[in-house]
Amino acid sequence: MLDSTHIAMPLRDRLLDSERMMAETGCYDGITDLRLRQDNPLKFETLHTKLRALCVSAREMARRISASPGVREVGEMVVAIYTPEGDAIALSNGIMVHVHTMSRFIKWMIKQGYEADPGINPGDIFANNDAFIGTVQVPDVMDVVPIYYEGTLVGWAGAVCHELESGGITPGGDVCLAQERYTEGLFVCAEKIGTNDAIRRDYVIRCERNLRMPIYWVLDEKAKVASCIDMREAVKGLIGEIGLDYWMRVSKEFIEEGRRGQLARTRQLTVPGIYRGHTFYGHVTEGKPGFQPLGDPNWLYNIPIEMEITLDGTIKLDFEGTQPWGYHSMNCTPAGMDGGMFVTLTQHMNYEGLVNDGAWMGTELKLPYGTWTNPDNEKCATATSWALLLPAYGVFQRLLSRGFLGRGFVEEIFVGQVNSPMIEMGGESQYGTQFGMAHFECAAAGSGALAIKDGLDTAYVGWNPESDMGNIEIWEQNMPMLYIGRSIVPNSGGSGKYRGGCSFMSTWLINKTPHLRLVTSEHSSRVFDNAGMCGGYPAPTCQMHRVVRNTNINELTAARLPIPHTTGTDPHRSDLEKLVTGDHLTDEGPYISAPHKSGDIFTHSYNGGGGYGDVLERDPVKTAWDVENGFLTAESARNVFGIVVRENLDTDEMEADLAATAAAREELRRERIRRAVPVAEWMAQESTRIRDQKFAFEVRRMYASAMRLSPRFSSEFRDFWGLEPSFTFGEKP
Amino acid sequence: MSSYSREIIGELVAGTLPWHQTKRIMSAYKDEDRFFKVLSVLQDRVSWDDRILLPIGDHLFIAETPRGRVTKCECGHEHGDYRRNWKLTAHIFVRKTEETLREIYPNSDLPDPRWMEIREFICPSCGILHEVEACAPGYPILHDFQPDLEGFYRDWLKQPLEG
Numbered sequence: 001m002l003d004s005t006h007i008a009m010p011l012r013d014r015l016l017d018s019e020r021m022m023a024e025t026g027c028y029d030g031i032t033d034l035r036l037r038q039d040n041p042l043k044f045e046t047l048h049t050k051l052r053a054l055c056v057s058a059r060e061m062a063r064r065i066s067a068s069p070g071v072r073e074v075g076e077m078v079v080a081i082y083t084p085e086g087d088a089i090a091l092s093n094g095i096m097v098h099v100h101t102m103s104r105f106i107k108w109m110i111k112q113g114y115e116a117d118p119g120i121n122p123g124d125i126f127a128n129n130d131a132f133i134g135t136v137q138v139p140d141v142m143d144v145v146p147i148y149y150e151g152t153l154v155g156w157a158g159a160v161c162h163e164l165e166s167g168g169i170t171p172g173g174d175v176c177l178a179q180e181r182y183t184e185g186l187f188v189c190a191e192k193i194g195t196n197d198a199i200r201r202d203y204v205i206r207c208e209r210n211l212r213m214p215i216y217w218v219l220d221e222k223a224k225v226a227s228c229i230d231m232r233e234a235v236k237g238l239i240g241e242i243g244l245d246y247w248m249r250v251s252k253e254f255i256e257e258g259r260r261g262q263l264a265r266t267r268q269l270t271v272p273g274i275y276r277g278h279t280f281y282g283h284v285t286e287g288k289p290g291f292q293p294l295g296d297p298n299w300l301y302n303i304p305i306e307m308e309i310t311l312d313g314t315i316k317l318d319f320e321g322t323q324p325w326g327y328h329s330m331n332c333t334p335a336g337m338d339g340g341m342f343v344t345l346t347q348h349m350n351y352e353g354l355v356n357d358g359a360w361m362g363t364e365l366k367l368p369y370g371t372w373t374n375p376d377n378e379k380c381a382t383a384t385s386w387a388l389l390l391p392a393y394g395v396f397q398r399l400l401s402r403g404f405l406g407r408g409f410v411e412e413i414f415v416g417q418v419n420s421p422m423i424e425m426g427g428e429s430q431y432g433t434q435f436g437m438a439h440f441e442c443a444a445a446g447s448g449a450l451a452i453k454d455g456l457d458t459a460y461v462g463w464n465p466e467s468d469m470g471n472i473e474i475w476e477q478n479m480p481m482l483y484i485g486r487s488i489v490p491n492s493g494g495s496g497k498y499r500g501g502c503s504f505m506s507t508w509l510i511n512k513t514p515h516l517r518l519v520t521s522e523h524s525s526r527v528f529d530n531a532g533m534c535g536g537y538p539a540p541t542c543q544m545h546r547v548v549r550n551t552n553i554n555e556l557t558a559a560r561l562p563i564p565h566t567t568g569t570d571p572h573r574s575d576l577e578k579l580v581t582g583d584h585l586t587d588e589g590p591y592i593s594a595p596h597k598s599g600d601i602f603t604h605s606y607n608g609g610g611g612y613g614d615v616l617e618r619d620p621v622k623t624a625w626d627v628e629n630g631f632l633t634a635e636s637a638r639n640v641f642g643i644v645v646r647e648n649l650d651t652d653e654m655e656a657d658l659a660a661t662a663a664a665r666e667e668l669r670r671e672r673i674r675r676a677v678p679v680a681e682w683m684a685q686e687s688t689r690i691r692d693q694k695f696a697f698e699v700r701r702m703y704a705s706a707m708r709l710s711p712r713f714s715s716e717f718r719d720f721w722g723l724e725p726s727f728t729f730g731e732k733p
Numbered sequence: 734m735s736s737y738s739r740e741i742i743g744e745l746v747a748g749t750l751p752w753h754q755t756k757r758i759m760s761a762y763k764d765e766d767r768f769f770k771v772l773s774v775l776q777d778r779v780s781w782d783d784r785i786l787l788p789i790g791d792h793l794f795i796a797e798t799p800r801g802r803v804t805k806c807e808c809g810h811e812h813g814d815y816r817r818n819w820k821l822t823a824h825i826f827v828r829k830t831e832e833t834l835r836e837i838y839p840n841s842d843l844p845d846p847r848w849m850e851i852r853e854f855i856c857p858s859c860g861i862l863h864e865v866e867a868c869a870p871g872y873p874i875l876h877d878f879q880p881d882l883e884g885f886y887r888d889w890l891k892q893p894l895e896g
Contacts, residue, residue, distance in 0.1 A: 267889055268763060271787065273880035280869060282848060300848055300869060311884050402878050406787050408771030410746050411759050451791070452748040452755065491840050497791070498748070526845035528867045534791040535862040537851070540841035569840040613791045614862040636839050673860040676824035676853070679874070683821075690871050696847040699869050720873035 015085045031256040051090035054234040059092040062227035068216040073470035074440045076162035088357040097339035098160040104134030104335045122148040125194030131382040136336040138184045139163040139173025143224040147232045157231035159224035164438045165213040171436035172424020175383040176521030176590045178329040212436025258358020263313035270403030275307040277395040282526035284589035294327035300698040307399040318366040321713030325375035332385035340393045387522040391529040415448025417462030418607035421523035430480035430512040444469035446501030446608035455501030455609040480513035485565030496536030496611025505605035520591040536611030545591045548601040551582035620656030628654040642668040697733045704729040735764040743774045808859035818876040823854045
């Protein structure tokens with residue numbers, strides 16, 4: 001007979017007891033032996049796979065209920081099943097980052113005493129989008145329902161959709177203009193939004209009156225509740241087959257097995273030791289309309305990460321030395337940071353699908369209090385936390401990859417994800433109605449390179465491993481803009497022996513609207529927010545926006561003259577400037593401007609991934625194919641890679657000239673050696689520059705902030721440059 | 734349990750294994766004998782005899798030499814004790830002007846050289862580009878990886894290193 005004495009305990013006591021047993025035994029919930037797995041492994045594995053399957057099935061069903069192209073087209077949804085204490089047992093595919101953020105939400109309610117008030121009962125529906133309780137950002141709205149079996153709470157079913165509109169100060173969900181919590185949009189803070197399996201009417205009214213596009217949010221709520229009920233009933237059916245005692249034990253064993261599996265995989269795939277990486281992010285808002293003067297308008301973020309892999313297989317990530325939180329929307333909460341870790345693990349170490357919260361338990365995060373990773377002010381905004389979160393976990397992917405490299409698993413090396421510049425909009429739709437929407441074609445960036453092949457072109461983002469840009473026709477149904485181009489951006493992948501995947505750019509004609517507000521976020525200014533690996537270069541991720549107002553496009557089309565489909569490859573004069581007259585604008589940083597109207601042209605480009613290996617080792621034949629197909633320009637092939645590509649007039653195809661390539665590469669190699677200097681010599685010059693503090697104000701302030709928050713960063717910085725212990729940076733402009 | 738021939742592993746490391754085979758390897762359970770097979774492939778690739786203990790880059794290894802365990806380039810150039818940051822004995826070229834950044838990014842919007850520079854760490858002997866850092870000016874050079882080499886061989890591989 002299995003021990004079921006815990007079941008009758010109040011839920012909060014049960015959760016605390018579970019945490020205590022984990023602390024005492026080192027095993028999840030005190031599960032020190034996997035006896036059910038040992039007794040009948042086939043039954044054990046079959047049940048786990050069934051749970052996984054019913055999650056996948058519930059999500060697919062729910063996507064058909066949604067009205068949002070984000071959920072229907074791009075799959076911005078995930079569902080999962082939890083223990084009564086809120087630990088994930090099984091999950092679907094989709095935006096898996098939220099599997100653990102939802103866990104935090106459930107635990108938060110339990111610890112806040114929700115059993116007593118507002119009560120947890122069969123048929124209840126709870127919702128949350130407060131990142132300090134458990135989510136990443138306001139548009140990530142999650143619903144959970146308790147699963148009762150014959151009067152006993154046996155688990156939770158949960159679902160998250162990313163909402164395309166959340167009613168913030170600017171339209172969309174990733175509200176870049178939000179500088180405090182109060183401008184991010186509609187908050188639902190661990191609220192009971194329904195009973196008896198029905199969403200409350202007054203909650204729906206609140207949504208309808210506070211959102212620009214309530215149909216997305218409200219139907220997503222129905223989709224999530226339907227998926228939760230579907231999972232709940234399926235779990236109850238399973239318990240009917242296997243018995244309550246077996247369920248209560250096996251669900252815990254699945255998690256403990258996941259924890260042990262994570263540690264074993266780390267020992268199998270990596271090398272113990274200390275790994276270090278960093279990336280940067282430039283936030284530039286000076287002079288932009290709408291931003292309140294609450295802090296410095298421009299900010300340079302450093303994101304250093306030290307990863308330790310211990311001999312028992314634990315992965316520890318430490319963000320010591322990064323920047324403070326700020327009056328902008330890019331702050332993150334520990335829930336979001338946990339989620340980033342979880343979704344990365346699911347892709348790189350636990351890709352067989354049976355992952356659960358156990359994997360997360362095999363890791364530790366050190367998030368310095370007061371930094372953007374763990375703000376000491378819960379009123380700060382987190383609407384675009386992905387802006388820093390994605391680059392940060394791109395670093396984590398490279399650190400893990402260094403471990404895979406050391407262990408010989410070259411096929412797993414991955415230069416990592418890149419940021420996802422979002423475009424969001426609102427105003428008057430092409431149907432004459434009010435609307436608001438986030439455009440989710442960003443879910444298909446270029447990926448970082450692998451150590452054995454180029455990265456994926458326009459086919460990967462870390463936050464949604466299904467990575468789909470959606471069909472043009474679907475997006476056009478939902479916004480007053482027509483595509484006049486959706487094009488691969490040549491040379492947008494980081495160069496290397498294996499190049500990063502290329503990105504794409506969309507060019508739109510604003511159509512059938514007198515008032516369209518366009519806002520963008522999550523793209524770095526002035527610094528690349530990614531990196532290459534083993535000699536590969538970062539992808540060029542400082543794209544600006546190029547816009548034309550009051551164009552002559554109607555005259556051009558009437559006269560059947562060429563119109564632009566992209567900005568082209570001339571960085572100094574775009575195709576827009578070459579082909580269209582009107583008021584041209586090139587804008588840096590988050591785009592925020594006066595409303596657009598029909599006839600304007602707007603462009604928005606996404607990011608390519610970083611490269612791997614030395615450019616001089618790239619395959620010339622593959623490079624010729626790249627030039628032929630628009631992934632590289634012939635100029636780049638010659639000047640960056642030393643690969644000479646010519647057109648074969650007989651076949652009308654590009655071909656590599658191998659003899660000329662060998663000579664060009666030798667020339668580049670000689671020049672490389674000639675120009676380089678010993679690092680010691682360079683350091684001597686640089687240390688003088690540091691003592692003199694000859695840096696841009698934003699760079700000096702970045703160092704000063706990091707040193708103020710982190711004694712370790714300070715001492716390492718001073719030690720490296722041989723500075724006296726009292727050295728600090730001045731913070732005056 | 735999966736296991737592959739040395740030839741297959743050699744092609745995998747070289748990036749010449751056909752994709753359908755590579756994909757199969759990626760999807761399968763990992764081969765437990767991979768590490769020493771890869772070391773053997775890499776050992777054959779280098780022209781020197783010192784034993785490779787660990788690859789830490791595409792052309793960079795920790796090797797057992799008469800001078801101790803050192804970081805060593807594929808060409809044979811040595812960067813000293815493996816516990817020290819090999820970058821400190823490399824050569825460097827820093828792209829911190831629009832002109833030098835434009836050489837690598839001919840068609841793109843560029844970073845502001847006052848905010849970011851690209852550092853290239855190069856083997857002084859063969860000129861291979863081992864690593865690239867993109868960082869703010871003045872940022873300390875990263876020590877990418879400090880492996881627990883002894884613990885790795887002793888506890889994970891069960892083949893303790895001598896000495």
